[in-house]
Amino acid sequence: MKTFSSPECQGAHRAMRDTLDVIGGKWKLVILSIMLQRKWRFKELVREIGISPRILSKELQELEMNKLVTRTVCNTRPITVEYEVTPHSRSLETVIQALREWGVMHRQEVIGKKEPAQVEAIV
Structure with a gap:
C-alpha cells in the first residue's frame, strides 16, 4: 500500500502544485481559452x-x-500590442476542453437542465 509520503505521491503532488501555480486563479484559464482562437x-x-x-x-x-503567451509590440501609430498563445500553451487545449465540458455538466447538475442553445453558448 502506498502512503501519501511515497516518492511517487510526492512527485505527483509537486506536479499538481506546479500546474496550479502556473494556471490557477480566476482568470488564467479563461484568458488562455479565449486566446487559443487567434491573436x-x-x-x-x-x-x-x-x-x-x-x-x-x-x-x-x-x-x-511561464512561456504560455507571447507579447508583440506592433510598429503602428498609436502603438498596438498583440498577444498570442505559444506552442507550449497549446498542450493545455485538451485540459481546457475537458474543463469546459465538466463546467457544462456541473452547471446542469447544480442548477438544472439548461436550454440547448444556452449550453452550447457556454462551450
Missing part, C-alpha cells in the same frame, strides 16, 4: 473577457513569464 490586441481582450486592464496586464505578464 488578440490588449483592448480586445479587456472587452472580450470583461476584466480590468490592470488585472489583465498582471495575468498576461505571468502567462508570458
Whole structure:
C-alpha cells in the first residue's frame, strides 16, 4: 500500500502544485481559452473577457513569464500590442476542453437542465 509520503505521491503532488501555480486563479484559464482562437490586441481582450486592464496586464505578464503567451509590440501609430498563445500553451487545449465540458455538466447538475442553445453558448 502506498502512503501519501511515497516518492511517487510526492512527485505527483509537486506536479499538481506546479500546474496550479502556473494556471490557477480566476482568470488564467479563461484568458488562455479565449486566446487559443487567434491573436488578440490588449483592448480586445479587456472587452472580450470583461476584466480590468490592470488585472489583465498582471495575468498576461505571468502567462508570458511561464512561456504560455507571447507579447508583440506592433510598429503602428498609436502603438498596438498583440498577444498570442505559444506552442507550449497549446498542450493545455485538451485540459481546457475537458474543463469546459465538466463546467457544462456541473452547471446542469447544480442548477438544472439548461436550454440547448444556452449550453452550447457556454462551450
